[in-house]
């Protein structure tokens with residue numbers, strides 16, 4: 001079980017410059033009871049769950065446990081290899097964009113339950129998705145979220161999945177989050193806590209902070225929650241010759257599970273599902289667009305017109321670079337979905353209640369899509385399931 005003792009291993013944690021700029025941070029630290037965002041208030045809840053198998057799947061650079069909560073039985077697929085790219089290259093054939101599911105890698109046998117991974121807080125202070133995932137666990141076990149609000153459809157749909165929740169995929173960063181609930185806090189304060197501050201009080205700013213890789217620890221006064229204890233932004237770590245332990249952890253676990261889809265939770269003003277990643281097979285890009293549209297419409301119908309349409313642009317409009325999102329597909333063959341839930345800071349304010357509702361409606365639409373149309377491009381899952389029952 002994960003370490004619940006008081007965390008003393010926190011280097012580069014000098015908050016003085018941030019306090020000088022924003023005053024005592026204690027006034028920002030009130031957090032509703034249902035907002036289980038950080039190990040300090042989340043681990044006890046995790047330990048109280050009866051239906052989940054809780055496993056330690058790896059450790060961070062700072063030697064913190066990375067845990068997964070597992071619901072639903074694991075089904076065998078008969079896959080024989082773990083290298084998607086080799087399997088894709090194993091046949092010489094005319095180009096067929098739909099022929100991208102080699103049996104050696106994906107297996108011959110289709111699973112009854114789709115496998116979905118919810119990956120929380122790769123940027124350790126972006127915690128709305130973690131709160132949503134842990135509330136979903138409560139819904140699975142009791143039908144209600146941690147406020148007592150009933151979600152019967154969500155409960156029923158979640159029961160038709162193998163659902164795997166990683167609440168803290170960068171626990172070093174989360175240990176440095178500073179504030180568990182970002183609702184209503186100044187956006188600049190959120191930026192300092194996530195991006196960090198250099199010695200001398202100079203803030204690291206997004207996106208220029210990405211010009212340095214990793215962040216030079218000798219120059220840092222407060223290493224923001226973006227990074228692990230070695231100063232790495234894990235969004236790009238998969239390209240390194242020596243990968244960080246957090247990256248090896250997700251790669252290994254995702255290959256063990258070969259999920260149908262992975263949701264990588266992040267936070268911004270709430271732009272929700274990202275534009276289709278540039279370097280994915282076109283079928284997967286199309287599927288990202290379809291899901292982004294379905295989720296946005298679901299939210300609009302329920303009174304939450306969050307999400308900026310700019311994300312719903314066509315493939316090719318972003319830069320052709322790779323992030324952990326694309327790496328998820330190229331390693332484990334899953335549909336990778338980056339979802340930016342609201343942080344709720346003062347420049348795009350949402351209350352914790354609204355943020356949880358938005359997140360759970362997002363999950364409801366996503367789970368419905370995965371059961372009906374399915375996450376795998378070029379097929380309709382309901383049709384496949386019905387045909388195998390005949």
Ligand SMILES: [Zn+2]
Nearest residue numbers: 123126266267
């Ligand atoms: Zn992020």
